[in-house]
Amino acid sequence: MSWNEFRLRFTTFSFLDSLTDSASGVFEVRARDPRRLLVWHPDAIEAIFRVDRRMGHLPSGTLGPLLGRQSLLWLDGPRHSLYRKALGPALSGRQLDGWRDIISGTVHSAVDALHPGAVVPLASWARSLTLRVISHLVFGRVEGELLTALRAWVEGVLGSRSRTLAYHYLRVHPSLLALRGTFHRLRPNLDRMLLASGRAAESRSLSALLLAEGPLAPLEDAELRDQLLSLLFAGHETTASATAWTLYLLSQHEEVQHDVLDEVSGTSADGWDAGELPLLHAVVQEAMRVCPPALVAGKRVPLKETELDGEVVRPGTVLTPCIYLAHHRPDEFASSERFDPRRFLDQRLPARHYLPFGGGTRRCLGSDLALREIRLVVAAVLRRRQLRCVNPGAGVRQLRGPTMAPSSRLRMEVTACRD
Ligand code: HEM
Numbered sequence: 001m002s003w004n005e006f007r008l009r010f011t012t013f014s015f016l017d018s019l020t021d022s023a024s025g026v027f028e029v030r031a032r033d034p035r036r037l038l039v040w041h042p043d044a045i046e047a048i049f050r051v052d053r054r055m056g057h058l059p060s061g062t063l064g065p066l067l068g069r070q071s072l073l074w075l076d077g078p079r080h081s082l083y084r085k086a087l088g089p090a091l092s093g094r095q096l097d098g099w100r101d102i103i104s105g106t107v108h109s110a111v112d113a114l115h116p117g118a119v120v121p122l123a124s125w126a127r128s129l130t131l132r133v134i135s136h137l138v139f140g141r142v143e144g145e146l147l148t149a150l151r152a153w154v155e156g157v158l159g160s161r162s163r164t165l166a167y168h169y170l171r172v173h174p175s176l177l178a179l180r181g182t183f184h185r186l187r188p189n190l191d192r193m194l195l196a197s198g199r200a201a202e203s204r205s206l207s208a209l210l211l212a213e214g215p216l217a218p219l220e221d222a223e224l225r226d227q228l229l230s231l232l233f234a235g236h237e238t239t240a241s242a243t244a245w246t247l248y249l250l251s252q253h254e255e256v257q258h259d260v261l262d263e264v265s266g267t268s269a270d271g272w273d274a275g276e277l278p279l280l281h282a283v284v285q286e287a288m289r290v291c292p293p294a295l296v297a298g299k300r301v302p303l304k305e306t307e308l309d310g311e312v313v314r315p316g317t318v319l320t321p322c323i324y325l326a327h328h329r330p331d332e333f334a335s336s337e338r339f340d341p342r343r344f345l346d347q348r349l350p351a352r353h354y355l356p357f358g359g360g361t362r363r364c365l366g367s368d369l370a371l372r373e374i375r376l377v378v379a380a381v382l383r384r385r386q387l388r389c390v391n392p393g394a395g396v397r398q399l400r401g402p403t404m405a406p407s408s409r410l411r412m413e414v415t416a417c418r419d
Pocket residue numbers: 072073074084091231234235236238239240242292293294296297298299356357358359360361362363364365366367369370371
C-alpha cells in the first residue's frame with residue numbers, strides 16, 4: 001500500500017479535504033501497477049463517462065465481498081446491459097408511479113411512530129424506513145425477519161470504521177479464521193432467507209422481473225442472491241444517508257427550514273413530483289452536494305490507452321471518480337462548505353460538476369426512486385412533526401464503506417406533533 005493509499009483509507013476525510021483546493025482534479029494515489037488515480041476535474045470526469053461503455057468496472061474493496069462478485073453493480077458487458085434493461089423501466093417513470101401509494105404509506109407509518117417527546121437516532125430511523133420501502137419494491141412486501149438479519153449483517157460490516165477495516169483486511173487472512181467466522185456467521189441464514197423471499201416474490205416486484213422468462217433466465221441461486229442483496233443494499237443505505245443529512249441540515253438552518261415548511265404547507269403536494277415543491281427539491285440536491293452519500297463512483301479501468309485531461313492513461317489504470325471532491329470544487333461552488341439550496345433553484349448542473357448518482361453507463365438505476373422517496377419523507381416530517389436536534393455536535397461524517405452517513409450518535413427530539 002502506498003502512503004497516499006494509506007492516507008485515503010485511514011484518514012479519509014482529512015486527506016480528501018487536503019485536496020479540495022487543488023486546481024488539478026486528478027491525483028495519483030498509487031504509482032506502482034496497477035496505477036490508481038482519484039479523478040474530480042470536470043473535464044476528466046466527462047471524459048470517463050463519455051467512454052464508460054469501453055471501460056472495465058471493478059468491485060469496491062469493501063462492497064465487493066459484501067454483495068458478491070456477480071453483483072450488477074460491477075458486472076460488465078452484455079449481461080450488465082440486460083440487468084439495466086430489466087430493472088431500469090421499473091425504477092422510473094410510470095412504473096414507479098405504481099408504487100407511490102405503498103411508498104407514501106410506508107413513509108407515513110414511520111412518521112406516525114415519531115411520538116412527541118421521543119428522542120430518535122436519526123440515521124438508524126432513516127435506514128429502517130428506506131429498507132422497508134426497498135423491500136416492497138424488491139419482494140412486493142416487507143420481509144421483516146429478512147430485513148432484521150440484513151441490518152445485523154450490514155451493521156456488523158459497516159457499522160463503524162474499525163468493523164469496516166476489520167472486514168476489509170481480516171477477511172483475506174486465513175490465519176484469522178476465528179475472527180473471520182464472527183463476520184460470516186450470519187451469512188448462510190441471510191442467503192437462505194433472500195432466496196426464499198426472492199423466489200416467492202409478488203409478480204410486479206423487481207425479484208419477479210429478474211426471474212421472469214427472458215434473456216436473463218435461468219438465474220442460478222448465487223447470481224440471484226447477489227442481485228437481491230445488491231438491490232436491497234444500494235436501494236436503502238445511501239437513500240437513508242441522504243434523508244438523514246437533509247433533515248439534520250434543515251435543523252441547523254432554521255431560515256431554510258422555515259421557507260421549506262412554508263412551501264410545503266401552502267400546497268397539498270407530497271413531494272413525489274419535484275416541480276411541485278422546487279425549494280424542497282433544491283434542499284435535497286444541496287444536501288447531497290455538501291454531504292454526498294456515496295463519496296466515490298465505481299472504479300473504472302480503461303481497456304486501451306485513454307486521454308484524460310491532457311494525459312494519456314495506460315490500460316489497466318484504476319480511475320476513481322471522486323464525488324466528494326467534485327462537489328467541493330471552489331471554482332464551481334463558492335464557499336463550498338456552506339449549505340445554500342439556492343444554488344439549485346432554476347438550474348440543472350451537468351454530471352461533470354454534480355454527480356451524486358455517478359454517471360455514464362453505470363449511472364445509478366435508483367436515482368428517480370431515491371429523490372422521490374427523500375422528498376416524501378422530508379415533506380411528511382416537516383408537515384407533521386417538529387424536530388429538534390439534541391446533539392448537533394454529532395452531525396459529523398461517518399464512513400460506512402464507500403458511503404458517508406451522519407454519525408449514529410446523532411439524535412432528534414420530537415418536540416411537537418402538527419397532525
Ligand atoms: C440518494 C440515494 C442514492 C445515491 C446517492 C446513489 C448513488 C449511486 C452511485 C454513486 C452509483 C455508482 C454510479 C457510477 O459508478 O457511476 C450507484 C449505482 C447504483 N445504484 Fe444507486 N444511489 C442511490 C439510491 C439508489 C436506489 C434507491 C437504488 C434502487 C435499487 C439504487 C440502485 C443502484 C444500482 C442498481 C446501481 C448500479 C448501476 C450500474 O452499475 O449499472 N441506488 N448509485
